Amino acid sequence: MAIKLVVKSRTGRDVLPDGILLPSNATVDELKARFAELKPRYYASRQRFTLPPRDGQRSGDLLVSGKKLSDYGLEDGSMLFFKDLGAQITYSTVFFWEYFGPLVVYPLFYFLPHLLYPGIKGHTSAERGTVQTLALGYWTFHYVKRLLETFYVHKFSHATMPVFNLFKNCAYYWGFAAFVAYFVNHPLFTSPPLAQAYWALAFSMACQFANFRCHIILANLRPAGTKGYVIPRGFLFDWITCPNYTAEILGWVGFTVATQTVAAAIFTLVGAAQMAQWALGKHARLRKTFDGLEGREKYPRRWIMLPPFF
Known part of the structure; x- marks a missing residue:
């Protein structure tokens, strides 16, 4: 019929x-x-x-x-x-290009100061300070991690997104990479105390591994081929709805403290504002889905993203 x-x-x-x-x-x-x-x-x-x-x-x-x-x-x-x-494009393609850009743009300011800071003569990459080198290492680790997670960890709930997002996302990530790198790698950069940088970046690395652990939990929430929302549990999810965002933001807070630059602080704040919007949406969706009615499980009381404030 x-x-x-x-x-x-x-x-x-x-x-x-x-x-x-x-x-x-x-x-x-x-x-x-x-x-x-x-x-x-x-x-x-x-x-x-x-x-x-x-x-x-x-x-x-x-x-x-x-x-x-x-x-x-x-x-x-x-x-x-x-x-x-x-017109649509796959999530993995967009993620690749938006993360690949910062891996290329940021090091340019570290390795080619004679080209990118033409008003300051006689300065070479060999004269870079320890904090600038550590910052490059952290930045590179972060975006290499993101690329590897894109292809080996993340499971996307939607296969594609509008192709316009490729240009919008790349503009954000590539633009901020240049903005932050310009000031952190500037020949006139004033390095904070080394001890401060060491401890701040050590904290940031711990946040990176916490973020990775959260992504593994999210990737394993649903068996292959199943649909629907599941309440995440374990690790930081027992207290926070979006601990992956929590760890991401705190990692950049550590980077900001280590480099002591306004540019890094602005990058952190803008990213945190965007993640706060996503977190609010996810928290509301989980509470609506798991409302405790008609036999459904009730979503537990949790912080949304940044305890004890949010």
Whole structure:
């Protein structure tokens, strides 16, 4: 038995004037595959289908891959709304380029001061101070770690993102790499006490390993092929919803103390502000999902990101 669905844009325009014909037991993935056959420009990861909004809703429920159309009560003649998500690119590709950039940009200021600080003559990379060398080492370790995690640890809940994010993310990471590197590696850089730098960067390295441990826990939350949210537990997750962000931020706080530069402090604050937004969203989503009603588990009381303040 087959059903024909009406597909409209959010403005009410018919996307498929003749509708789309599918088996009555078809899944959302089959819907996307068939739509891509009829409209080759819109490959599956570019498609977003929602139900018509109910009273009081701004938009209808999202059709999730893996579910059957019948799970949403769709039958012959039912209507769906289609949105083009735009050209897509894989998460791993975006992460590679946004992390690869800082690995290239930052060392340029360390190794090529005669080119990047033309107003100051006679200064070479051989004259770099110990703190500047340690800062380069920490910076390099951090982004190499991020690259390795991208390909060997992280499990992405979505395969792709809009291609515009590649340029936006690269601008952020590459731009801040140049901004921080310019001041930390400046020939007129005033080094803080070595003991301060040693202890601060040792603390930062401990945060890096804590961050890595959090990522391993997150990667192992769900067996391959399963979906849905799971309450993270163990290590710092027993007290904090997003301890991976906590460790990341504190690591950059240590870097800021070690280099004693305003540029590093600004980079840390901007990153912390963005992570705070993500943490709020994740915390709210987990509390909503695990509300303790109808047999569902109740999400435990935890700090969101930075105890005891947040």
